[in-house]
Amino acid sequence: MGKTYVVVAEVRGGSLRQVTLEALQAVSIAKEDGDVTTAVLIGSQITPLAAELANVVDGQVYSIDHPELEVYNPEAYLNVMKQVFEHVAPDVVVLGHTALGRDLAPALAAHLGAGQISDVTAIDKQDGDVLFTRPLYAGKAFEQKRFNGGPQVVTIRPNNVEPAAAVSSPAEIIELDYAPSGSLRSIVKDIVRKTSGKVDLTEAKIVVSGGRGVKSAEGFKPLEELADVLHGAVGASRAACDAGYCDYSMQIGQTGKVVTPEIYIACGISGAIQHLAGMSQSRVIIAINKDPEAPIFKVADYGIVGDLFEVVPLLTQEFRKV
Numbered sequence: 586m587g588k589t590y591v592v593v594a595e596v597r598g599g600s601l602r603q604v605t606l607e608a609l610q611a612v613s614i615a616k617e618d619g620d621v622t623t624a625v626l627i628g629s630q631i632t633p634l635a636a637e638l639a640n641v642v643d644g645q646v647y648s649i650d651h652p653e654l655e656v657y658n659p660e661a662y663l664n665v666m667k668q669v670f671e672h673v674a675p676d677v678v679v680l681g682h683t684a685l686g687r688d689l690a691p692a693l694a695a696h697l698g699a700g701q702i703s704d705v706t707a708i709d710k711q712d713g714d715v716l717f718t719r720p721l722y723a724g725k726a727f728e729q730k731r732f733n734g735g736p737q738v739v740t741i742r743p744n745n746v747e748p749a750a751a752v753s754s755p756a757e758i759i760e761l762d763y764a765p766s767g768s769l770r771s772i773v774k775d776i777v778r779k780t781s782g783k784v785d786l787t788e789a790k791i792v793v794s795g796g797r798g799v800k801s802a803e804g805f806k807p808l809e810e811l812a813d814v815l816h817g818a819v820g821a822s823r824a825a826c827d828a829g830y831c832d833y834s835m836q837i838g839q840t841g842k843v844v845t846p847e848i849y850i851a852c853g854i855s856g857a858i859q860h861l862a863g864m865s866q867s868r869v870i871i872a873i874n875k876d877p878e879a880p881i882f883k884v885a886d887y888g889i890v891g892d893l894f895e896v897v898p899l900l901t902q903e904f905r906k907v
């Protein structure tokens with residue numbers, strides 16, 4: 586009998602997150618003939634999103650729609666997943682390696698008695714095995730893992746797998762009722778967003794990042810303008826966050842966010858190993874630094890030795906023309 590893959594979809598700002606499409610594509614890569622895909626969509630007023638999701642799922646979509654599920658609550662979402670598992674016995678559960686995925690995945694693994702492979706950046710098949718590649722030692726090395734039987738839980742790092750394309754026949758949508766348990770030990774009262782950026786940092790195709798060299802909160806303005814023109818997001822080094830130039834939600838690195846955009850533009854960032862841990866897997870790295878000896882140039886594909894306050898506005902001006 587074939588395997589059942591269950592993909593936990595994510596919604597943000599009324600849209601399906603890109604990482605959900607990437608998780609579905611990861612499943613398409615892993616799947617053999619006879620395997621089935623079930624996507625689970627949890628939220629509030631999600632009927633249009635369930636239809637959208639069904640267009641990229643070759644199988645079925647479980648939709649659980651309730652006002653109490655509008656924001657992520659670990660207990661509530663775990664209860665919903667337990668309810669889904671009464672209908673679908675999963676062999677592999679796949680989530681995005683996001684704040685939600687990192688929180689929910691271990692709870693699902695514990696519930697299912699499953700093994701877990703986190704932060705997967707590539708999926709390959711070899712001699713009938715599905716191999717999951719994940720970084721080690723802050724991106725200095727990679728390991729390939731495979732499961733040895735039993736249910737499995739996998740989280741996929743955003744921006745590493747192509748998003749799934751539309752399927753020829755949309756999935757069947759199954760709506761499940763949600764019964765609020767009334768005994769949740771914690772309730773999310775409010776979510777205070779720290780960033781106002783239009784593009785999610787971990788999913789952005791282009792990231793313009795600033796370090797201590799940006800010198801002030803005001804100094805981030807030219808970087809924001811460049812990111813805006815490129816439809817990208819703004820990130821930062823820890824030194825820039827520590828100095829109060831920007832919010833910690835923008836920090837990239839070992840103790841911040843991990844990003845793998847197509848283009849990473851590091852402005853006034855020296856290239857400390859802890860920063861590289863969060864961005865070295867970017868497809869193209871462009872460094873702007875006035876010190877030609879800065880270590881960032883060792884990992885950069887393109888380097889501009891110069892003052893970021895001259896170079897960044899020039900780039901913005903040129904990209905505006907395109």
Ligand code: FAD
Nearest residue numbers: 796797798822823824838839840841853854855860875893
């Ligand atoms: P600096 O190292 O001070 O570099 C500033 C750069 O700006 C210099 O190269 C300088 O030449 C250049 N510059 C100055 N003015 C200009 C200008 N006008 N134009 C162009 N270039 C200019 N760091 C992170 O980023 N992320 C993390 O997650 C992280 N986690 C850490 C965890 C631990 C346990 C520890 C110990 C450290 C961590 N750090 C992290 C800190 C890290 O070690 C570095 O201190 C930090 O990354 C340095 O930030 P920076 O490159 O912005 O600053």
